[in-house]
Amino acid sequence: MAENKEEVLEEVLEDLEKEAAESEETTAEDTTSTEEETSEEHTEQTEEESESDDSASDEKKGFFKKKKDKKDEQIEDLNDRLKRQMAEFDNFRKRSEKEKSQMYDMGAKTVVEKILPVVDNFERGLAAVPEENKEDAFVAGMDKIYKQMMTVLEEIGVKPIEAVGQEFDPNFHNAVMHVEDEELGENVIAEELQKGYMYRDAVVRHSMVKVAN
Template structure:
């Protein structure tokens, strides 16, 4: 073999070797790329699985939240029933207590007015008797004693809420006065009480007896 042939052969072997190494290198790169892609695909799959699981869990939780409530325990239902019953009974009792107090107060008012009505004729007799005493006898011990008893009686009535109704010189008011006579008097205004025949009385805010009066004009 000539020297030139030997050189050519060496060159061919070198080319073949270089081609082989390049092919092996490319194959290695492709394998690594494939493995990387596979790893990325696996990772993406795992993330998708986790996301799906979270979504299912959220969906399940949502169903539980918006779905039907869990059935209460019978013991809890009984407690709620008894609590509601007790609350209602307490409210009814409170209403009954208030109603009873109001009725008691009204009964007391009615009883007090009834007693006062029975006492007023005694007051009238005291006033008639004292009014008929002559001027020269008003300083007599008996008359002075009667006046003290009368004043004590009126003070006691006033202390419990009894007071006379103003009449003479006042405008006639049917809520407080009972007109039994009418007179024309130019000295008085229209619908003015000219005279009182029987004194009227009030107990607190209600009329026990109307004043019996004569009304002018």
Template sequence: MGEEKKVQEEEMKENTATEEKETQKTKEAKKADKKASKKQKADDLIKEKDQQIGELTDKYQRLMAEFENVRKRTAKEFVQRYDMGAMGVLEKLLPVVDNFERGLQAVAEEEKDSPFVQGIEQIYKQLMGTLDELGVKAMDAEGKEFDANLHNAVMHVEDEEAGENVVVEELQKGYMYKESVLRHSMVKVAN
């Protein structure tokens, strides 16, 4: 019996050792599962955060693009409003320019050297220089083909020497402000 007991004790020790190994393996497996589970949760959180970051980045970029478009549109509207206001003021100055030109044309030849006339000519040149700096340019219509966008035909004449639909005389100067017509040229057109 003593040997049987020893064998049984050894078997029990082996069983206990095997059970302990299995328990150890189970514990290690559980730890590994917990680690894997934690890693999976962390990976899921990272993916979710990355998705949120992507969505927020996209939203931010869209808002910045929209802001830039609004800024550009506002700047363009400001320039347009400024030009409209400037055109209104400049249009009111054109009759003054016309009167200067008529007055200078009416001066008799012997009075052209008088200081008064020379002073008026200097003021006229200064006014025209200022208008030029602002972007106002006189249109030269005479001898060119009639263009309804630039000219206002108030008379038609039969003229064999002039081509058809050609401006033969400019009755009142037209002016451009930058790329826009400030005042149409009043012209006589040949048919």
């Protein structure tokens, strides 16, 4: 009976040892599984945090990029406006200079028109002087004044229009008479009744002429 009891006890102890060993294996497996799950969760959390950081970084970059692009657009807009204003100012300056030149020419032309009758009177007066009196001091003085006036007019761009012997041109000549002259060709100026003058490239006064048919 004692041997049977010992055998029973040994069997019970063996069963307990087996159960204890199985329990330890189960606990180890559970611990390993838990650690693996914890590690995976930590890895996933780290990846999510990394993605979140990357996303935040991209958002920051995009934000600053947008700010920079807007600033560049403003700079380009200001440059375009500046270029347009400079072009407009340059056109205004050129237009002003042209208008100023035209106004100066108009004013000078008006002054020349008023002086021409004085020139005509000088020429008529000198032409009416008898040949024997042309050496008089007074006549010589008037002739010098006339020549001086013509020199000044020439210096500012006033010059007489060629007429006698030239072909009639309505842009420069004003025909008031027609004559029959076989020695002259048709439409050729036979005589100048009043001198015409030009100021630079503009006609101040047309020549009054007699034209051959």
